[in-house]
Amino acid sequence: MLDYHLHLWPHHEHDTPLRVEQLADYCAQAEAAGVTELALTEHLFRFRQAEALLGGFWNDERISPALAESMAEYWKFHATVDLDAYVACAQEAKDAGLPLVIGLEVDFYEGQMDTVASLLAGYPFDVLLGSVHWVGGWRFDDLDDPVSMAEWSAREVDDCWDAYTYAMEELAASGACDVLAHPDVIKAAGYVPDAPAEWWDRLAEAAVGSGMAAELSSSGWRKPVDEQYPALGLLERFVARGVPLTTASDAHHLDHVAHRADDMRTLLGSVGVGALQGYRERRPYAVPVSRPPAGPVGGSAPAGAEGTA
Numbered sequence: 001m002l003d004y005h006l007h008l009w010p011h012h013e014h015d016t017p018l019r020v021e022q023l024a025d026y027c028a029q030a031e032a033a034g035v036t037e038l039a040l041t042e043h044l045f046r047f048r049q050a051e052a053l054l055g056g057f058w059n060d061e062r063i064s065p066a067l068a069e070s071m072a073e074y075w076k077f078h079a080t081v082d083l084d085a086y087v088a089c090a091q092e093a094k095d096a097g098l099p100l101v102i103g104l105e106v107d108f109y110e111g112q113m114d115t116v117a118s119l120l121a122g123y124p125f126d127v128l129l130g131s132v133h134w135v136g137g138w139r140f141d142d143l144d145d146p147v148s149m150a151e152w153s154a155r156e157v158d159d160c161w162d163a164y165t166y167a168m169e170e171l172a173a174s175g176a177c178d179v180l181a182h183p184d185v186i187k188a189a190g191y192v193p194d195a196p197a198e199w200w201d202r203l204a205e206a207a208v209g210s211g212m213a214a215e216l217s218s219s220g221w222r223k224p225v226d227e228q229y230p231a232l233g234l235l236e237r238f239v240a241r242g243v244p245l246t247t248a249s250d251a252h253h254l255d256h257v258a259h260r261a262d263d264m265r266t267l268l269g270s271v272g273v274g275a276l277q278g279y280r281e282r283r284p285y286a287v288p289v290s291r292p293p294a295g296p297v298g299g300s301a302p303a304g305a306e307g308t309a
């Protein structure tokens with residue numbers, strides 16, 4: 001099992017120092033849950049380099065003044081960390097033998113994924129998650145923001161899913177990332193179409209067409225929708241079409257690291273998946289789902305890290 005989606009800070013924190021000890025704690029907790037490899041994947045919008053490059057991306061004719069103001073505040077609060085220092089911290093943890101790879105959660109920037117890719121090309125990332133958390137500057141899953149949540153009453157659910165899926169299709173086609181994170185996170189606040197199959201089909205096609213893996217995440221169980229990402233119907237489509245999978249908690253603090261790993265293991269067994277996909281230097285390899293036998297587990301690199309995929 002993997003925990004390939006981990007953050008360093010809750011969203012309400014923005015000035016907490018980078019510490020290798022925090023990563024060591026994450027690894028120890030994951031190991032106890034039978035998770036053999038972790039990926040540190042902080043949000044790209046946490047970093048000053050992203051603000052310099054992409055800040056204000058939400059400003060166009062489609063966004064309301066209230067949403068634009070909300071987004072500007074959100075970015076100003078979050079974009080405080082130095083990307084070089086973050087990568088150096090993850091590298092230090094990796095060099096110390098922790099079973100952790102260096103990643104990033106790369107948010108979607110309409111029409112600008114080439115710009116994003118050129119920024120990231122200068123860093124030694126092992127894995128890049130692609131995620132959509134906003135459409136046209138609307139943070140549809142920011143449950144703490146009343147301005148964002150009010151939009152759900154002003155829009156049609158089908159239209160929201162359509163806009164989200166269109167963004168995921170563009171993100172996948174860009175080739176900028178390796179894994180589609182929380183593939184149906186548009187449902188987080190609990191709004192799901194009566195017949196979601198057409199969007200599931202499109203999301204599965206986006207993964208197949210791009211060669212990306214898809215993430216099975218326990219974080220949906222901690223949201224109003226109270227369901228893993230992706231829904232079973234979408235997970236079955238990924239499996240049927242041969243899309244590789246990762247597993248993830250999307251933890252923002254230690255308590256959630258490896259959250260519900262056993263439930264995800266059971267779910268994978270029910271759809272016949274016995275292997276996941278890990279990454280080193282953005283090259284994939286297979287990682288077994290099965291819980292390793294009890295006994296001492298070292299912090300060594302995973303077996304089969306070379307040339308298995």
Ligand SMILES: [Zn+2]
Pocket residue numbers: 105131133181182
């Ligand atoms: Zn995310």
Ligand SMILES: [Zn+2]
Pocket residue numbers: 005007105250
């Ligand atoms: Zn995340």
